[in-house]
Amino acid sequence: MKKLLAVMAPLAIVLSACTATGTSSTTSTGAQTATQQLGMAAIKIAINAKCTTELNTLPAWQTATKVMTSTQKQNIQSEICGCVSEKAPQSVTAVDLATAALDPNARAAIVSNVVSKTINACVREAVN
Template sequence: MKKVLLAVAAISMSLAACTTTTGTSTGTTAGTAATIGSNIFKAAVDNQCRTELNSNNAWRALALTMTAEQQTAMETKICSCVSEKAPQNVTAVDLATAAVDQNARAQIVANTVAKTLTACYSEFVK
């Protein structure tokens, strides 16, 4: 898994270095790698959020009062909120560690979701 992540990062950095818009560079390789890492982190957070939300007894009870469409819409709102706020609850060191260590990534994502889910849940479910 580490080799795949490193290969993807290397290819992404190589391609990003070649990309230009009207003759100017679009950004640094490090910036592009950080964006890719952030997007991967947000996707992992969204997935973990949905897992935790669906195992939460309060959410499951509330979901029984909603249609499937309402439930999906609310779940999307809550987990989008968590995905957007999660990077504020994680350090750059943790993000770098998560990029190369699968076990650390799972733990960092779980901790970050736990910190953020309650706030977002309360924001949308009143």
């Protein structure tokens, strides 16, 4: 019985090493996907905040909201910033997502770029 254990233990170690080597590439791909997902989540949160700030500085928005109730203003603002968040994945690369997950300064630059590209189109959609 001890001889069988002595033969089986190294065989089990060798086989488990092969299995671990085979899954390391999958884990690497999974880690990249997880990083991209974290990057997208971070960007979407930052986009909503940046969108609200930029929207409130637009002269047309300031003029239009003078005649709106706070509920109307909030609903339209949510619609516009939701539109910007939906359009964000079209403007962001996988490299940007990974960078955004790890670097707050890069995330701010990416977010600013995405919001400025999409906010005007979303305002037009909301108004129409």
